[in-house]
Amino acid sequence: MATMGLLSVRGLTKTYPEFTLKEITFDLREGMITGFIGRNGAGKTTTINSILSFVRPDSGEVLFRGVPFEEDPRKIREKIGFVSAGMTYYTRKKLQTITAVTKSFYPAWDDAVYRQYMQAFHLSEDKTPAELSNGMKIKYALALALSHNAELFMLDEPTSGLDPISREELVEIFLRLKDEGKTILFSTHITSDLEKCADRILFIQQGSLMADEALDDFRDGYRIAEVVGTVPQELQEASHGISRTRDGSTVLVLRDAYPAEKTREATLDEIMVHLEKEAEA
Amino acid sequence: MKLLRKEFTLCMHPAAYVMLLLSAMVLIPGYPYGVSCFYMALGIYFICLSARENHDAAYTLTLPVSRRDAVAGRILFCALLELVQLLLMGLFTVIKYAIGTMPNPAGLDAGLALIGEGFLIFTLFNLIFFPIYYRDINKPGKAFAAGSIAVFLWVAGEVVATYAVPFVQYVLDTPDPAHMSEKALFTLGGLALWAGGTYSVMLRSTKRFETADLSL
Numbered sequence: 001m002a003t004m005g006l007l008s009v010r011g012l013t014k015t016y017p018e019f020t021l022k023e024i025t026f027d028l029r030e031g032m033i034t035g036f037i038g039r040n041g042a043g044k045t046t047t048i049n050s051i052l053s054f055v056r057p058d059s060g061e062v063l064f065r066g067v068p069f070e071e072d073p074r075k076i077r078e079k080i081g082f083v084s085a086g087m088t089y090y091t092r093k094k095l096q097t098i099t100a101v102t103k104s105f106y107p108a109w110d111d112a113v114y115r116q117y118m119q120a121f122h123l124s125e126d127k128t129p130a131e132l133s134n135g136m137k138i139k140y141a142l143a144l145a146l147s148h149n150a151e152l153f154m155l156d157e158p159t160s161g162l163d164p165i166s167r168e169e170l171v172e173i174f175l176r177l178k179d180e181g182k183t184i185l186f187s188t189h190i191t192s193d194l195e196k197c198a199d200r201i202l203f204i205q206q207g208s209l210m211a212d213e214a215l216d217d218f219r220d221g222y223r224i225a226e227v228v229g230t231v232p233q234e235l236q237e238a239s240h241g242i243s244r245t246r247d248g249s250t251v252l253v254l255r256d257a258y259p260a261e262k263t264r265e266a267t268l269d270e271i272m273v274h275l276e277k278e279a280e281a
Numbered sequence: 282m283k284l285l286r287k288e289f290t291l292c293m294h295p296a297a298y299v300m301l302l303l304s305a306m307v308l309i310p311g312y313p314y315g316v317s318c319f320y321m322a323l324g325i326y327f328i329c330l331s332a333r334e335n336h337d338a339a340y341t342l343t344l345p346v347s348r349r350d351a352v353a354g355r356i357l358f359c360a361l362l363e364l365v366q367l368l369l370m371g372l373f374t375v376i377k378y379a380i381g382t383m384p385n386p387a388g389l390d391a392g393l394a395l396i397g398e399g400f401l402i403f404t405l406f407n408l409i410f411f412p413i414y415y416r417d418i419n420k421p422g423k424a425f426a427a428g429s430i431a432v433f434l435w436v437a438g439e440v441v442a443t444y445a446v447p448f449v450q451y452v453l454d455t456p457d458p459a460h461m462s463e464k465a466l467f468t469l470g471g472l473a474l475w476a477g478g479t480y481s482v483m484l485r486s487t488k489r490f491e492t493a494d495l496s497l
């Protein structure tokens with residue numbers, strides 16, 4: 001029998017005139033970081049928005065610890081912290097004002113934890129979101145979520161637009177959260193961030209979930225063959241996507257589909273890029 | 282209460298304070314006082330506009346509240362502002378009477394009946410504005426255009442009625458304390474309509490908002 005995760009998504013479908021999210025099903029395992037990858041427009045944000053009920057799916061359901069989201073949205077939302085790089089609330093209000101309102105909604109709010117994270121993140125309550133860098137905005141959103149004792153963190157492109165140092169800092173924070181037993185869904189198209197922290201990978205392509213497995217298994221399932229000049233016929237037949245390089249091409253193949261000595265390990269980035277190329281072809 | 286506090290702390294637009302002060306327009310001699318209710322409608326529009334710019338819906342829906350709670354919070358907050366506007370109009374009317382008043386040739390005189398008229402104007406605005414607004418919260422302008430056209434037509438009708446409808450001309454549009462019982466009944470009727478109308482608006486708006494996809 002399949003084990004149910006902290007959050008279970010079952011057959012989530014949403015149709016727009018030009019895009020369809022198709023029967024998305026997965027479980028988020030407790031205490032793990034799950035990377036949610038796919039190119040821009042693949043359906044990552046639509047999936048997250050459907051989970052959080054920002055958009056209404058045509059079918060499917062979302063369960064938190066086995067309880068359907070719609071059955072007890074208030075209680076379930078208490079346990080979820082949502083952080084999105086693209087969204088800043090009340091840009092001209094002081095952080096202390098936003099915090100004062102936010103904490104009144106959470107019975108489990110812990111002021112000591114809040115102060116601790118504000119200090120650790122070097123955030124001043126006298127500032128407004130407009131005065132914060134993108135990285136600091138993410139940290140403030142995290143501080144709020146941590147202070148109401150969220151169990152699940154939904155992070156939508158949290159590292160987008162950040163410099164490498166800030167991204168590294170955030171990845172370290174996510175790893176600390178994982179050590180504390182928190183569960184994270186980390187949507188991004190910057191796969192190198194996930195290489196550092198993710199346990200599992202969800203790969204979405206054109207609205208369909210193509211992979212839901214351990215990061216190492218996903219990565220180990222593929223190899224890269226580097227070819228100078230034309231790609232040989234046998235490699236083309238084994239190919240799961242070909243990408244041009246300056247001197248020739250790189251070809252993604254399944255681990256056992258091509259002699260190991262002629263290939264090397266594939267990065268998450270390479271796997272995603274090649275699979276997208278294959279889908280386009 | 283928590284959502285009302287959130288609305289007041291995070292969503293209240295500075296322009297709405299100015300609109301509240303415009304209830305002092307009852308002090309202007311010869312003016313269609315119903316227009317000061319339009320200004321509060323404008324204040325409500327600013328609140329909804331600023332809510333969109335500040336991703337208020339996304340913030341609210343990440344809090345442990347339902348969509349129904351979010352709608353109720355916003356509509357109750359706006360209704361509270363409308364009530365304060367009418368109370369202030371009442372207060373300024375008392376001041377006007379203390380200074381010395383004269384009949385208003387441009388609509389109802391400042392007085393108890395004007396408060397009843399204010400309730401009717403807000404009922405009309407709420408019935409039109411909120412259901413359209415909650416169909417797509419990213420387009421408050423469309424809802425405001427429809428609501429404000431209705432309010433202006435109503436106020437224009439009120440001015441005409443003070444010359445053409447005998448009950449309005451000889452009972453409602455008279456200086457207080459003349460015909461106080463009729464005016465009190467009219468105002469209570471307006472209050473009941475406003476309360477009932479706003480409740481029904483809340484139900485209709487919730488129904489629309491429940492099924493809406495939010496592009497945040």
